[in-house]
Amino acid sequence: MTKSIEPRLETKVAALPAGDVDALFADFMTAFEEFKSTNDQRLGELEKRGSADTLLEGKLDRLNAVLDGYKSALDKAAVDKARPALDGGRAVASDEYKDAFSAYVKRGEEKALSVGSNPDGGYLVPGETETEITKLLTAISPMRSICGVRQVSSSVYKKPITVTGPQVGWVGETAARTQTNSQVIDELTFPTTELYAMPAATQAFLDDAAVDVGQWIAEEVNAAFAEQETTAFILGDGVNKPSGFLDADTVDEASWAWEKLGTISTGADGGFDATDPADALVDLVYALKAGYRQNATWLMNRRTQGAVRKLKDAEGNYLWQPAASPDGRASLMGFSLVEAEDMPDIGVDSLSVAFGDFRRGYLIVDRQGVNILRDPYSAKPYVLFYTTKRVGGGISDFDAIKLLKFGE
Incomplete structure (x- = not known):
């Protein structure tokens, strides 16, 4: 699947029509699912043999790069979409x-x-x-x-x-009050x-x-x-x-x-x-x-984020989660993440x-x-x-x- 993702990514990053943002986000989510599947295999091999196959490690690195590329393209599309006209065609003072x-x-x-x-x-x-x-x-x-x-x-x-x-404290009704x-x-x-x-x-x-x-x-x-x-x-x-x-x-x-x-x-x-x-x-x-x-x-x-993407909690859930929408932010342990x-x-x-x-x-x-x-x-x-x-x-x-x- 990695091979099918990367050519499309290069094309879309180079020139991204505004209407393709949703399709790009869908591809990003697909890539993340494959990233999780590949990382699960890697963690399984680490647990069984103490080491992971180098081909698997290489595939995981490529998927990490694909996710970073999609994120950069989505960020660029969000900026382009948000750019307003200077005066919106209206006369100003x-x-x-x-x-x-x-x-x-x-x-x-x-x-x-x-x-x-x-x-x-x-x-x-x-x-x-x-x-x-x-x-x-x-x-x-x-x-x-x-x-x-x-x-x-x-x-x-x-x-x-x-x-x-200022320092405060409890005091009895008739007790002396010291300066705070x-x-x-x-x-x-x-x-x-x-x-x-x-x-x-x-x-x-x-x-x-x-x-x-x-x-x-x-x-x-x-x-x-x-x-x-x-x-x-x-x-x-x-x-x-x-x-x-x-x-x-x-x-x-x-x-x-x-x-x-x-x-x-x-x-x-x-x-x-x-x-x-x-x-x-x-x-x-x-x-x-x-x-x-x-x-x-x-x-x-992004390189630190790539390392964090591989981490799971005690229940086996990934700590890093992708954004819920094309213009959203990824999250880590429920808090938004900025790159x-x-x-x-x-x-x-x-x-x-x-x-x-x-x-x-x-x-x-x-x-x-x-x-x-x-x-x-x-x-x-x-x-x-x-x-x-x-x-x-x-x-x-x-x-x-x-x-x-x-x-x-």
Whole structure:
């Protein structure tokens, strides 16, 4: 069956008509059923002989790759389907400014854009285009889809947070009342830094009357912005970029303290425990307090997800389950799973799996406005569009995210 799936997959991933989404999802589910059947054979051989046939292992790896390919195609189809027109054909209040912006992008005419200029000669893109960029970023960025997002007008966002509440206690009616400790409040700061993209176009392309310049800019920069942002939100060191949550100090969950992320160990260097591989995942789930757990999400890359797909619980049920619809998410132990390629591969002491309420645990800060500077000189015959936005990010609640450490 694997052979019959893979050619169709290559064709559909290359060019997927919108009407084929349901058929693609059906093929994805068929592939998953074969994956389970093959993995059951592998587990049976491991139990009987202590090792599995190499051909069976190879088939399982190919099926894993097929599932990943289908998922990527489904994600792409969902983004394409969700992409709205910038103005839906309706007249809007900013039509005059949009026309002037279009003239600036196409021919460099600036006189009508004075209200949107900045001291460096750049110009704010129309609100509809800025909103479109944000929508597309949310659709294709795994972190933006699950984290808290705040839009600000200043360069730094400050957020006060209560680390510990006021001390309280029971007391008798006539007993003396001793003074209690007050609550502890911490202030978290989220500076915004500049993120840029520089798409290029020929003047002939820009002169084409059919070109919607706002849509074109949004499509050109959104993928570049999303890729760079996601890397920073996960791995960023905070130097001219957001602070990633994996850059935070970590500590064993039993010794957790504020300003550190708690970890649960698998008990085996560079892998899951051979005897009870799922136990560490269960421990990670229940390391999270109930208030966070009800909105929690798994975060890992596709190679780690491929390893997790093979795991079963004590009753023989697969812990990983596919999405129930083409635009849905896979789940692990009943919690939704989001794939992020910037998460580390499984290795010795790697932090390859995160679990938490990211909407409360990580905050993305967007400064209002996206700027564009037209440069027809630096790369003739191309016109460059230096497009910038300011974004920041960091952990907003250190108790809302837990990490799985692949070590003892």
